[in-house]
Amino acid sequence: MDQANPRRRHPAASPLSPAEGAPTVQRDGPPPRRVPAPPTVPRLEIAPTFPCEADVAPGLEVLATAEVRRVLGDRASAPRVTRPGVLAFTYTGDLAPLLRLRTVLAVYLVRRFAVPRPRALLGDEHFRAILRLIASIRATAPDDAYRSLYLSAAGSDSSVLARLKEELGKGTGLRVAPPTAHEGDLHLRLRRPPGGGAGWELLARLSPRPLGARAWRVRNLEGALNATVAHAMALLTTPDPRDQFLNLACGSGTLLIERAACGPATRLLGVDLSADALEIARANVAAAGYADRIELRQGDARALNLPDASIDALCADLPFGHLVGTHDENLTLYPAILAEAARVARREAPFVLITHEIRLLETLLAASADWALEDTLRVALGGLHPRIFVLRRR
Ligand SMILES: C[S@@+](CC[C@H](N)C(=O)[O-])C[C@H]1O[C@@H](n2cnc3c(N)ncnc32)[C@H](O)[C@@H]1O
Numbered sequence: 001m002d003q004a005n006p007r008r009r010h011p012a013a014s015p016l017s018p019a020e021g022a023p024t025v026q027r028d029g030p031p032p033r034r035v036p037a038p039p040t041v042p043r044l045e046i047a048p049t050f051p052c053e054a055d056v057a058p059g060l061e062v063l064a065t066a067e068v069r070r071v072l073g074d075r076a077s078a079p080r081v082t083r084p085g086v087l088a089f090t091y092t093g094d095l096a097p098l099l100r101l102r103t104v105l106a107v108y109l110v111r112r113f114a115v116p117r118p119r120a121l122l123g124d125e126h127f128r129a130i131l132r133l134i135a136s137i138r139a140t141a142p143d144d145a146y147r148s149l150y151l152s153a154a155g156s157d158s159s160v161l162a163r164l165k166e167e168l169g170k171g172t173g174l175r176v177a178p179p180t181a182h183e184g185d186l187h188l189r190l191r192r193p194p195g196g197g198a199g200w201e202l203l204a205r206l207s208p209r210p211l212g213a214r215a216w217r218v219r220n221l222e223g224a225l226n227a228t229v230a231h232a233m234a235l236l237t238t239p240d241p242r243d244q245f246l247n248l249a250c251g252s253g254t255l256l257i258e259r260a261a262c263g264p265a266t267r268l269l270g271v272d273l274s275a276d277a278l279e280i281a282r283a284n285v286a287a288a289g290y291a292d293r294i295e296l297r298q299g300d301a302r303a304l305n306l307p308d309a310s311i312d313a314l315c316a317d318l319p320f321g322h323l324v325g326t327h328d329e330n331l332t333l334y335p336a337i338l339a340e341a342a343r344v345a346r347r348e349a350p351f352v353l354i355t356h357e358i359r360l361l362e363t364l365l366a367a368s369a370d371w372a373l374e375d376t377l378r379v380a381l382g383g384l385h386p387r388i389f390v391l392r393r394r
Helices: 061-075 096-100 118-122 124-138 159-172 227-236 254-262 275-288 327-344 358-366
Strands: 049-055 076-083 086-092 106-113 148-153 186-191 200-205 244-248 267-272 294-298 313-317 350-355 371-378 387-393
Touching (some): 148 159, 227 387, 244 327, 254 267, 254 275, 267 275, 275 294, 327 358, 350 358
Antiparallel strands (some): 049 106, 350 387
């Protein structure tokens, strides 16, 4: 079943098919002679192919490339990182599977036009190609998902681009969002080919919201982790259905929900000091449909009510000391959390954590008898450059 497009769940039946209750006529006399059916010629269905580009939080390109290969298989050919934070590939087939990617911020279909100036896009042939591209995208969502369109381009207030937006508004029936909106359900970008060369490229986002803006986030917590980064962190724990998974300082539940989306686990437990954060987490977990899979507890991550060596995998988005907590508090919080995490972790358990307190954590790990540092990933997020640390319990 096509989950992404409720309109396509019931293939159109012939208005006269008996299944639809068309009347059957009883006649007298001999039955009509059967006319042999004409021989059926197999129809060659050619799946459409789309050049695609995915935006990724810089630092997650390798993980996102692996996800594109795993989720899309041979429908996506030659995924490659074209520049920091950008993954390009060619996709063949129904577009809905692209919407399942969880480590990418947004997916765009790319159409290159061999035209010297954007004005030529208003010509009949090119303009109809743009409308066809938009129609393919809109077919992946319910009718009412798209109401506005936004075009981002250098000089988007020029008279040519104003005219292009106006014509696109007329051609699609969508309201044109002003340049100050920076966002529309149908999000278009017009640019010169980034690798050089002639022409212009139009990129059309495949979803009315960026994929990174999860539908489950019905309540926000200041300092909540980006869901694509949380998903990457959950993957870095190498999820296993036998996992007893613990999210220390779980806040609004981002890591727990994204771990649940990776697959089954024996237990998914989140602990946070703050009752307010847990209330937000409860709302998000329920919206994600995981209320019966995720357990939320109020408690101190420095003194957990859990047996020794009982946890198989851990994640944490520790206070960075900017929006949440202070650097001085972190000087005592971080070593206490590392020690308590080591107590509850079984041998060789992975602990994936993200922080901006890079020097503090590196110093603590250099002196740690409990945790071995396996990998680090520097991520760019909203002007900050936190680091993901992949640790393993010795
Ligand atoms: C950066 S936020 C986590 C945000 C979370 N990843 C999300 O996406 O919503 C850090 C969290 O640590 C919690 N926290 C701080 N000290 C704690 C402690 N000693 N034990 C448990 N939680 C703590 C705060 O209440 C806050 O929710």
